[in-house]
Amino acid sequence: MTAVAVVTGANRGIGLHTAEQLASRGFQVVVTARSAASAETTAAGIRQSGGLALPYVLNVQDSGEVADFARWLNQHLGRVDILVNNAGVFLDDGVSLLDLDDETLMITLKTNLLGPIYLCRALVPMMLARNYGRVVNLSSGYGALNDMGPYIAAYRISKAGLNALTAELAAELVGTGVKVNSVCPGWVRTDMGGPQASRDPVEAAADVVWAATLDDDGPSGAFLRYRADIPW
Numbered sequence: 738m739t740a741v742a743v744v745t746g747a748n749r750g751i752g753l754h755t756a757e758q759l760a761s762r763g764f765q766v767v768v769t770a771r772s773a774a775s776a777e778t779t780a781a782g783i784r785q786s787g788g789l790a791l792p793y794v795l796n797v798q799d800s801g802e803v804a805d806f807a808r809w810l811n812q813h814l815g816r817v818d819i820l821v822n823n824a825g826v827f828l829d830d831g832v833s834l835l836d837l838d839d840e841t842l843m844i845t846l847k848t849n850l851l852g853p854i855y856l857c858r859a860l861v862p863m864m865l866a867r868n869y870g871r872v873v874n875l876s877s878g879y880g881a882l883n884d885m886g887p888y889i890a891a892y893r894i895s896k897a898g899l900n901a902l903t904a905e906l907a908a909e910l911v912g913t914g915v916k917v918n919s920v921c922p923g924w925v926r927t928d929m930g931g932p933q934a935s936r937d938p939v940e941a942a943a944d945v946v947w948a949a950t951l952d953d954d955g956p957s958g959a960f961l962r963y964r965a966d967i968p969w
Protein backbone atom coordinates (compact mmCIF):
# COMPACT_ATOMS: atom_id res chain seq x y z
CA MET A 738 0.00 0.00 0.00
CA THR A 739 1.52 3.32 -1.09
CA ALA A 740 2.37 5.80 1.68
CA VAL A 741 0.21 8.92 1.67
CA ALA A 742 1.32 12.55 2.03
CA VAL A 743 -1.09 15.46 2.52
CA VAL A 744 0.05 18.97 1.60
CA THR A 745 -2.15 22.01 2.28
CA GLY A 746 -1.97 25.00 -0.05
CA ALA A 747 -0.26 22.74 -2.59
CA ASN A 748 -1.25 24.73 -5.68
CA ARG A 749 1.63 27.24 -5.61
CA GLY A 750 4.80 28.31 -3.86
CA ILE A 751 6.54 26.05 -1.36
CA GLY A 752 3.49 23.77 -1.12
CA LEU A 753 3.54 23.04 -4.87
CA HIS A 754 7.23 22.12 -4.87
CA THR A 755 6.81 20.04 -1.72
CA ALA A 756 3.96 18.09 -3.32
CA GLU A 757 6.00 17.52 -6.51
CA GLN A 758 9.06 16.36 -4.57
CA LEU A 759 7.08 14.01 -2.33
CA ALA A 760 5.42 12.52 -5.42
CA SER A 761 8.82 12.03 -7.06
CA ARG A 762 9.82 10.02 -3.98
CA GLY A 763 6.89 7.67 -4.54
CA PHE A 764 4.30 9.05 -2.12
CA GLN A 765 0.64 9.22 -3.07
CA VAL A 766 0.22 12.97 -2.62
CA VAL A 767 -3.10 14.51 -1.73
CA VAL A 768 -2.92 17.96 -3.26
CA THR A 769 -5.22 20.18 -1.25
CA ALA A 770 -6.09 23.70 -2.37
CA ARG A 771 -8.89 26.17 -1.90
CA SER A 772 -9.88 26.09 -5.56
CA ALA A 773 -10.93 22.91 -7.35
CA ALA A 774 -9.30 24.06 -10.58
CA SER A 775 -5.89 24.70 -9.03
CA ALA A 776 -5.97 21.45 -7.02
CA GLU A 777 -6.77 19.50 -10.18
CA THR A 778 -4.18 21.36 -12.29
CA THR A 779 -1.47 20.64 -9.73
CA ALA A 780 -2.46 17.00 -9.32
CA ALA A 781 -2.63 16.53 -13.11
CA GLY A 782 0.86 18.03 -13.50
CA ILE A 783 2.25 15.57 -10.96
CA ARG A 784 0.51 12.65 -12.66
CA GLN A 785 1.89 13.74 -16.05
CA SER A 786 5.38 13.53 -14.52
CA GLY A 787 4.68 9.97 -13.45
CA GLY A 788 3.71 10.64 -9.84
CA LEU A 789 0.63 9.73 -7.85
CA ALA A 790 -1.58 12.67 -6.93
CA LEU A 791 -5.19 13.25 -5.99
CA PRO A 792 -6.80 16.68 -5.76
CA TYR A 793 -8.94 17.72 -2.79
CA VAL A 794 -10.63 21.07 -2.21
CA LEU A 795 -9.91 22.31 1.30
CA ASN A 796 -10.07 25.67 3.01
CA VAL A 797 -8.03 25.04 6.14
CA GLN A 798 -9.98 27.67 8.06
CA ASP A 799 -13.07 25.45 8.10
CA SER A 800 -12.99 22.76 10.81
CA GLY A 801 -16.02 21.01 9.26
CA GLU A 802 -14.25 20.74 5.90
CA VAL A 803 -11.17 19.36 7.66
CA ALA A 804 -13.26 16.73 9.48
CA ASP A 805 -14.90 15.75 6.16
CA PHE A 806 -11.42 15.52 4.61
CA ALA A 807 -10.27 13.10 7.32
CA ARG A 808 -13.30 10.88 6.64
CA TRP A 809 -12.58 11.02 2.89
CA LEU A 810 -8.95 10.05 3.48
CA ASN A 811 -9.95 7.17 5.70
CA GLN A 812 -12.45 5.88 3.18
CA HIS A 813 -10.38 6.34 0.00
CA LEU A 814 -6.77 5.86 1.07
CA GLY A 815 -6.99 4.38 4.57
CA ARG A 816 -3.78 5.96 5.83
CA VAL A 817 -1.84 9.18 6.25
CA ASP A 818 1.94 9.10 6.66
CA ILE A 819 2.81 12.76 6.18
CA LEU A 820 0.98 16.00 6.88
CA VAL A 821 2.55 19.24 5.67
CA ASN A 822 0.73 22.23 7.14
CA ASN A 823 1.91 24.64 4.47
CA ALA A 824 -1.09 26.89 3.71
CA GLY A 825 -0.49 30.34 5.07
CA VAL A 826 -1.12 34.05 4.66
CA PHE A 827 1.06 37.10 5.35
CA LEU A 828 -1.28 40.07 5.39
CA ASP A 829 0.04 42.59 7.89
CA ASP A 830 3.58 43.47 6.86
CA GLY A 831 4.27 46.93 8.35
CA VAL A 832 1.04 47.01 10.40
CA SER A 833 1.18 47.80 14.09
CA LEU A 834 -0.72 45.61 16.53
CA LEU A 835 -2.54 48.77 17.57
CA ASP A 836 -3.86 49.26 14.02
CA LEU A 837 -4.70 45.64 13.25
CA ASP A 838 -8.25 45.23 11.91
CA ASP A 839 -10.46 42.31 12.93
CA GLU A 840 -10.59 40.74 9.48
CA THR A 841 -6.82 40.63 9.01
CA LEU A 842 -6.35 39.27 12.52
CA MET A 843 -8.99 36.55 12.11
CA ILE A 844 -7.94 35.43 8.61
CA THR A 845 -4.33 35.22 9.77
CA LEU A 846 -5.03 33.27 12.94
CA LYS A 847 -7.57 30.97 11.27
CA THR A 848 -5.29 30.12 8.34
CA ASN A 849 -1.88 29.98 9.99
CA LEU A 850 -2.82 28.59 13.41
CA LEU A 851 -6.35 27.17 13.68
CA GLY A 852 -6.09 25.38 10.32
CA PRO A 853 -3.01 23.40 11.36
CA ILE A 854 -4.68 22.60 14.71
CA TYR A 855 -7.77 21.29 12.89
CA LEU A 856 -5.62 19.20 10.55
CA CYS A 857 -3.49 17.73 13.32
CA ARG A 858 -6.58 16.93 15.39
CA ALA A 859 -8.23 15.19 12.43
CA LEU A 860 -5.26 13.36 10.87
CA VAL A 861 -2.87 12.48 13.70
CA PRO A 862 -5.27 9.79 15.00
CA MET A 863 -4.91 8.07 11.61
CA MET A 864 -1.13 8.23 12.02
CA LEU A 865 -1.33 6.85 15.55
CA ALA A 866 -3.46 3.97 14.30
CA ARG A 867 -0.41 2.81 12.29
CA ASN A 868 2.15 4.18 14.78
CA TYR A 869 3.87 6.21 12.07
CA GLY A 870 3.59 9.83 11.05
CA ARG A 871 5.50 12.99 10.20
CA VAL A 872 3.88 16.40 10.66
CA VAL A 873 5.66 19.47 9.33
CA ASN A 874 4.35 22.90 10.29
CA LEU A 875 5.59 25.70 8.00
CA SER A 876 6.67 28.29 10.49
CA SER A 877 8.84 31.40 10.28
CA GLY A 878 11.63 33.17 12.10
CA TYR A 879 8.97 35.88 12.59
CA GLY A 880 7.36 33.47 15.05
CA ALA A 881 10.46 33.13 17.23
CA LEU A 882 9.71 34.59 20.66
CA ASN A 883 13.39 35.37 21.15
CA ASP A 884 13.36 37.62 18.10
CA MET A 885 10.07 39.53 18.16
CA GLY A 886 10.04 42.86 16.36
CA PRO A 887 7.48 45.51 15.50
CA TYR A 888 4.78 45.78 12.87
CA ILE A 889 3.97 42.26 11.68
CA ALA A 890 1.80 41.47 14.66
CA ALA A 891 -0.80 39.00 13.38
CA TYR A 892 1.66 36.95 11.32
CA ARG A 893 4.23 36.81 14.13
CA ILE A 894 1.62 35.82 16.73
CA SER A 895 0.15 33.17 14.39
CA LYS A 896 3.54 31.56 13.78
CA ALA A 897 4.50 31.74 17.48
CA GLY A 898 1.21 29.94 18.15
CA LEU A 899 2.03 27.41 15.44
CA ASN A 900 5.34 26.72 17.17
CA ALA A 901 3.42 26.17 20.40
CA LEU A 902 1.25 23.65 18.54
CA THR A 903 4.42 21.85 17.43
CA ALA A 904 5.83 21.72 20.97
CA GLU A 905 2.53 20.72 22.60
CA LEU A 906 1.66 17.99 20.12
CA ALA A 907 5.21 16.60 20.06
CA ALA A 908 5.11 16.37 23.85
CA GLU A 909 1.81 14.48 23.69
CA LEU A 910 3.27 12.09 21.08
CA VAL A 911 6.49 11.17 22.88
CA GLY A 912 6.92 7.40 22.75
CA THR A 913 4.87 7.04 19.55
CA GLY A 914 6.04 6.78 15.94
CA VAL A 915 4.64 10.23 15.11
CA LYS A 916 6.98 13.23 14.90
CA VAL A 917 5.99 16.89 14.72
CA ASN A 918 8.35 19.70 13.78
CA SER A 919 8.26 23.37 12.79
CA VAL A 920 10.28 24.32 9.72
CA CYS A 921 11.21 27.89 8.81
CA PRO A 922 11.95 27.70 5.07
CA GLY A 923 14.05 30.88 5.03
CA TRP A 924 13.11 33.87 2.85
CA VAL A 925 11.76 32.20 -0.27
CA ARG A 926 10.93 33.47 -3.79
CA THR A 927 7.17 32.87 -3.88
CA ASP A 928 4.13 35.11 -4.12
CA MET A 929 4.49 35.57 -0.36
CA GLY A 930 8.25 36.05 -0.20
CA GLY A 931 8.47 38.21 -3.34
CA PRO A 932 11.02 38.24 -6.17
CA GLN A 933 13.86 39.68 -4.04
CA ALA A 934 13.85 36.75 -1.61
CA SER A 935 17.13 34.93 -1.23
CA ARG A 936 15.99 31.34 -1.47
CA ASP A 937 14.82 29.15 -4.35
CA PRO A 938 11.46 27.51 -3.55
CA VAL A 939 12.73 24.15 -4.80
CA GLU A 940 15.50 24.22 -2.16
CA ALA A 941 13.09 25.35 0.55
CA ALA A 942 10.72 22.52 -0.36
CA ALA A 943 13.60 20.04 -0.18
CA ASP A 944 14.08 21.02 3.48
CA VAL A 945 10.37 20.49 4.09
CA VAL A 946 10.55 17.07 2.43
CA TRP A 947 13.57 16.22 4.58
CA ALA A 948 11.57 17.02 7.74
CA ALA A 949 8.60 15.08 6.36
CA THR A 950 10.69 11.95 5.82
CA LEU A 951 12.83 11.89 8.97
CA ASP A 952 14.18 8.57 10.14
CA ASP A 953 13.00 7.13 13.44
CA ASP A 954 16.00 8.71 15.20
CA GLY A 955 15.22 12.19 13.80
CA PRO A 956 14.03 15.07 15.96
CA SER A 957 10.49 15.78 17.14
CA GLY A 958 9.27 18.98 18.77
CA ALA A 959 12.04 20.95 17.04
CA PHE A 960 12.12 24.37 15.34
CA LEU A 961 14.29 23.91 12.27
CA ARG A 962 15.81 26.03 9.50
CA TYR A 963 18.25 24.67 6.90
CA ARG A 964 17.84 21.26 8.60
CA ALA A 965 19.24 22.49 11.95
CA ASP A 966 17.73 23.69 15.25
CA ILE A 967 17.06 27.40 15.64
CA PRO A 968 16.04 29.22 18.85
CA TRP A 969 12.36 29.42 19.71
Ligand SMILES: NC(=O)c1ccc[n+]([C@@H]2O[C@H](COP(=O)([O-])OP(=O)(O)OC[C@H]3O[C@@H](n4cnc5c(N)ncnc54)[C@H](OP(=O)(O)O)[C@@H]3O)[C@@H](O)[C@H]2O)c1
Binds near residue numbers: 751796798826875934
Ligand atom coordinates in the same frame (compact mmCIF):
# COMPACT_ATOMS: atom_id res chain seq x y z
N1 LIG B 1 7.95 32.67 1.31
C1 LIG B 1 8.64 32.90 2.42
O1 LIG B 1 9.64 33.64 2.42
C2 LIG B 1 8.24 32.25 3.71
C3 LIG B 1 9.03 32.48 4.84
C4 LIG B 1 8.68 31.88 6.05
C5 LIG B 1 7.57 31.06 6.12
N2 LIG B 1 6.81 30.85 5.02
C6 LIG B 1 5.63 29.99 5.17
O2 LIG B 1 5.64 28.97 4.19
C7 LIG B 1 4.29 28.62 3.83
C8 LIG B 1 4.12 28.68 2.32
O3 LIG B 1 4.46 30.00 1.91
P1 LIG B 1 4.62 30.43 0.38
O4 LIG B 1 5.73 31.40 0.34
O5 LIG B 1 4.64 29.25 -0.52
O6 LIG B 1 3.25 31.24 0.19
P2 LIG B 1 2.34 31.51 -1.10
O7 LIG B 1 3.12 31.37 -2.35
O8 LIG B 1 1.65 32.81 -0.82
O9 LIG B 1 1.28 30.31 -1.04
C9 LIG B 1 0.39 30.23 0.04
C10 LIG B 1 -0.48 29.02 -0.15
O10 LIG B 1 -1.39 28.96 0.98
C11 LIG B 1 -2.70 28.78 0.44
N3 LIG B 1 -3.74 29.27 1.34
C12 LIG B 1 -3.89 30.50 1.86
N4 LIG B 1 -5.01 30.54 2.63
C13 LIG B 1 -5.55 29.29 2.60
C14 LIG B 1 -6.68 28.69 3.19
N5 LIG B 1 -7.52 29.39 3.98
N6 LIG B 1 -6.94 27.38 2.94
C15 LIG B 1 -6.11 26.66 2.15
N7 LIG B 1 -5.03 27.19 1.53
C16 LIG B 1 -4.76 28.48 1.77
C17 LIG B 1 -2.69 29.54 -0.88
O11 LIG B 1 -3.79 29.15 -1.66
P3 LIG B 1 -4.51 30.17 -2.73
O12 LIG B 1 -3.74 30.01 -4.00
O13 LIG B 1 -5.91 29.68 -2.79
O14 LIG B 1 -4.41 31.55 -2.16
C18 LIG B 1 -1.34 29.09 -1.42
O15 LIG B 1 -1.46 27.80 -1.96
C19 LIG B 1 3.39 29.59 4.59
O16 LIG B 1 2.87 28.98 5.75
C20 LIG B 1 4.33 30.74 4.95
O17 LIG B 1 3.91 31.44 6.11
C21 LIG B 1 7.11 31.42 3.82
